[in-house]
Amino acid sequence: xxxxxxxxxxxxxxxxxxxxxxxxxxxxxxxxxxxxxxxxxxxxxxxxxxxxxxxxxxxxxxxxxxxxxxxxxxxxxxxxxxxxxxxxxxxxxxxxxxxxxxxxxxxxxxxxxxxxxxxxxxxxxxxxxxxxxxxxxxxxxxxxxxxxxxxxxxxxxxxxxxxxxxxxxxxxxxxxxxxxxxxxxxxxxxxxxxxxxxxxxxxxxxxxxxxxxxxxxxxxxxxxxxxxxxxxxxxxxxxxxxxxxxxxxxxxxxxxxxxxxxxxxxxxxxxxxxxxxxxxxxxxxxxxxxxxxxxxxxxxxxxxxxxxxxxxxxxxxxxxxxxxxxxx
Numbered sequence: 001x002x003x004x005x006x007x008x009x010x011x012x013x014x015x016x017x018x019x020x021x022x023x024x025x026x027x028x029x030x031x032x033x034x035x036x037x038x039x040x041x042x043x044x045x046x047x048x049x050x051x052x053x054x055x056x057x058x059x060x061x062x063x064x065x066x067x068x069x070x071x072x073x074x075x076x077x078x079x080x081x082x083x084x085x086x087x088x089x090x091x092x093x094x095x096x097x098x099x100x101x102x103x104x105x106x107x108x109x110x111x112x113x114x115x116x117x118x119x120x121x122x123x124x125x126x127x128x129x130x131x132x133x134x135x136x137x138x139x140x141x142x143x144x145x146x147x148x149x150x151x152x153x154x155x156x157x158x159x160x161x162x163x164x165x166x167x168x169x170x171x172x173x174x175x176x177x178x179x180x181x182x183x184x185x186x187x188x189x190x191x192x193x194x195x196x197x198x199x200x201x202x203x204x205x206x207x208x209x210x211x212x213x214x215x216x217x218x219x220x221x222x223x224x225x226x227x228x229x230x231x232x233x234x235x236x237x238x239x240x241x242x243x244x245x246x247x248x249x250x251x252x253x254x255x256x257x258x259x260x261x262x263x264x265x266x267x268x269x270x271x272x273x274x275x276x277x278x279x280x281x282x283x284x285x286x287x288x289x290x291x292x293x294x295x296x297x298x299x300x301x302x303x304x305x306x307x308x309x310x311x312x313x314x315x316x317x318x319x320x321x322x323x324x325x326x327x328x
Contacts, residue, residue: 001062001111001317006052006104007097010037010296011045012280013065013116016306018042021314026059028052037286037296052100057107063313064105064113067301068097102136111172112313113137115165116301119148122163133165142167145178153183154304157193158232158277162301164309176316181308195246196228199273204247209270211239211290221257225250225266235274237298239291242268271297279304 005014005027011034014024027038027047038047048055105113115133122130130146137144144167151160168178185192225244226233233243244251248265269277271293275284279302286296 001314002060003063003065004059004061004104004108004110006064006066006101007068008034008038008047008065009067010034010280010284010286010300011042011047012278012300012303013067013114013306014038014045015041015281016301016303017063017065017114017310019303020307020310022063022310024065025061028055031296033286033288033292033296035287037284040283040285041281052097052104058104059108061108062111062317063310064101064108064110065306066101066104066113067116068101098133098136102140105137105142105167106140109169111169111317113142113165113167114306114309115167116305117163117165119161119163122146122148137165137167141170143170143173145180147180149180149305150183151302151305152192152231153185154181154308155185155190155193156231156277156279156302156304157195157198158235158302160234160302162305164305166309178312181312184308192231194229195226195232195277198276199269200228202270202273202276204245204265205267206270206272208290209272211242211268211294213240215261215266216240220259220261223251223253223259232269232277235269235277235298237295239268239271239294242274242294242298245269245273274298275300278302 001022002025003017003022005024008014008027008029009031011027014027018024024042024045027045029047029049030051032049035047035049038045101115134144134146144165146163146165148161148163151158166178166180168176184190219241224233226246227250228246236242245265245267249263251259252262254260271290274294274297276282278297278300280297280300286293
């Protein structure tokens with residue numbers, strides 16, 4: 001099946017989708033620093049660097065993928081609201097780019113669509129913002145389902161949670177009930193993967209590949225270091241906020257929202273270590289400065305999510321095609 005991708009970023013979701021069997025025929029993002037990263041893992045996919053609002057027509061496809069941003073509804077942003085800061089983020093145009101996704105969905109009329117977003121989107125504004133999106137999908141003739149997925153449940157060594165929306169066009173939903181994938185890691189299943197499993201063989205001091213700026217006050221308001229035998233904290237897009245490398249001594253809590261570093265080995269994860277923890281392949285290569293690389297990696301959707309989510313529709317379509325041939 002052919003797929004069109006919007007808000008594609010560095011191609012994490014698209015790469016996983018291709019591994020699951022989709023053919024990505026066209027992709028779009030406005031961040032110029034995503035281009036080289038995307039091409040390093042999906043060299044044959046046409047990637048258009050342009051604001052989606054300026055694109056008038058989209059290619060026809062069986063599947064539409066889109067990880068549209070909702071900047072003001074991330075957990076970090078909502079924490080700033082609580083502190084009386086950045087409340088205007090809720091009203092920024094970036095939070096309403098889902099309308100561009102709906103425009104593309106109406107024009108393409110794919111059989112299926114997939115959306116990824118921050119977990120805070122579902123509860124923001126008492127659910128109004130999230131429900132607006134679901135209603136938009138329903139009005140266009142789709143049956144949407146949403147679920148919060150935890151990356152460690154699917155083999156990623158990272159404590160990352162994201163909301164996924166899967167839509168099936170109503171004429172197909174009559175015969176096909178989409179089910180979100182069951183966890184494959186955890187109690188009674190395969191053991192959770194930890195940082196030791198993923199970054200144990202990488203250099204301890206990769207000069208030039210990690211942020212060396214001083215640890216600011218906000219960074220020290222909570223624990224930022226987990227051990228080798230634990231999954232990483234969520235990989236974020238801001239270089240100064242990424243978790244610490246698991247080597248050395250753990251951080252020590254010294255008060256309410258106050259932690260301190262201990263020992264003599266304390267550095268942030270490198271962007272390459274972050275990429276590994278995101279499940280991106282080693283030949284993934286973003287361009288730009290160090291902050292650009294961290295941003296591109298932190299904003300990526302781990303490929304494993306796409307593989308697990310898309311596999312059911314590939315299996316269904318394959319079986320349907322096989323049955324059609326047998327009927328003929």
